[in-house]
Amino acid sequence: MTVDRRNWKTRLLMLWLPLGVSLVFALFPFYWMAITSLKSNQELYNRKVMPLIVHNPTLKHYVDLLTETSFLEWTWNTFLVATVSTAISLVFGAMLAYPLARMRFAGATMVSFAIAATYLVPQPLLFVPLADLINRLGLGDTLTSVMLTYPTLLIPFCAWLLMGYFRTVPIELEDAARIDGASRLQTLVKIVLPLCGPGFISAGIFAFTLAQNEFLYALIFLTKTEVRTVPVGAIAELVKGDVFYWGQLMAAALLGSIPVAIIYSFFVEHYVAGLTAGSVKG
């Protein structure tokens, strides 16, 4: 919508004011996280002190978090699980997407239906049977349990997004490679995949952030400190009974968010492309 540039009052009312309010609303919890993590306990639990700024900053909560809890181990677990499940999802997603984008084969409709259905099945529908299965397979309290279950959340999205990218590769390029004697697999690996780098980055970023975000399966399958991920570790071990270690909780929340935020900031355009691909094109 075009706005008359000369009228600064309109501009203030229609742009800067709503934008400012939205930014404060969106970012205040992160500011609050950061300053809380830097306050000493005396300051934190003193209602007479003005709470909006830090009066005597201290890194004590960070030191405690890193030395007295298994936070670093949780971070490593989260990273490992997110990386492995993203990798599995990209490979499986591409294996589903390429034939659907390019080939005619019996059962193609069924395959796309299966992908759509998987995408629309919400996690809480499956956790009870999955918990029972994981127990019976003896996978409880192993990272394998979540590495196997997270891809079910990520594959449909990866397949869907990659399908769009595979379709943008000119079919003439593939035909030319085939005429020169390349097999279908060679055509895919040597011609199509290299041209779809951005698609893999978008799908990968999206899958990675989703995997870092997952909580329900991790909460149910991972009950021992050494296999926990950051969200579950923070909820289960930085809250003891009714006692909340707020300083450490905020430090954990901030440190746990930073890796995602950094990766996201480098690839924000890819992320937005992935986010909007389905809904805008569909």
Added chain:
Amino acid sequence: MTAVLAPAEVRRRPAFSLGRWLEREGVFSWLMVALPIAFLVLMVGYPFFYGIWLSLLDRPVAKPGVFIGLDNFINDWHNPVFRQVVLNTFVYTIAATILKMVGGLGLALVMNQDFRFKNLTRALLLLPFIVPTVLSTIAWQWILDPAFSVINWALKVADIADPGPSWLGNPHLAMFSLIMVNTWRGLPFYAITLLAGLQTISPELYEAATIDGAGRWTRFRYVTLPLLKPVIFIVTMFSVIFTFADFQLIYVLTRGGPANATHVFATYAFDIAMGAGQFGQGASIALSMVPPLALIILAMAIYLRSGKS
């Protein structure tokens, strides 16, 4: 299989070659999709049907199940907490969806103007959506803390209320707080997706409308809204599905309390299955989400089909 097919192939072609057979579209496609499809059938399809079977059993954890037919569902129906859960889930989903949709559309319209640092602003506004929900919800829990809430501090300083309300302790306020936090997290998704939709609308349409004397509101009502409708619809449907089945936000902030006032399907099923160890009953509660969700998805499918033809 190859051995069985081979003779027929030989008759049609001078020399059958495995390599050529593998190059056929149908064969190659299935070789590609077979493994991922098997994986999805095993990890999604099988648990889904196993869940239906579990819901028909009296199945305490670590004990063999006894088939009891629909008794679990009948128990749910007669359970006042379950009815409360159904009501809570609908209130939570409808209120949060409306707030996210209206707020997201408003923010998208604001963002669809030319201004400096637009990309940076967009990136910052998306942060609530990309940061792991549990971690940002912990920050909200501290913001809404009964004793040290910063909102209550502000209310006190502004001389509005002292002491301020218990944001998560009062049943109505607790639901209100959850809806606000859900809106905070989900609104950027609406805004950014709708913004992408707005950017596909040709500026010429607005120019034409302006020449015809249309004001800001008329342009929005008769140009923007109709063209944006498909995007709004899809975004809303996805959001409704995931709000309806929300777990982590509620689990962290209230665990369904106070007095079940904020229990939804997912948290209640978790309590019964994992807390009380009643797998069969828990599965029946989770499965009760299916009929309302199926209706939503059906509505989406019908809408999309009618839009395309």
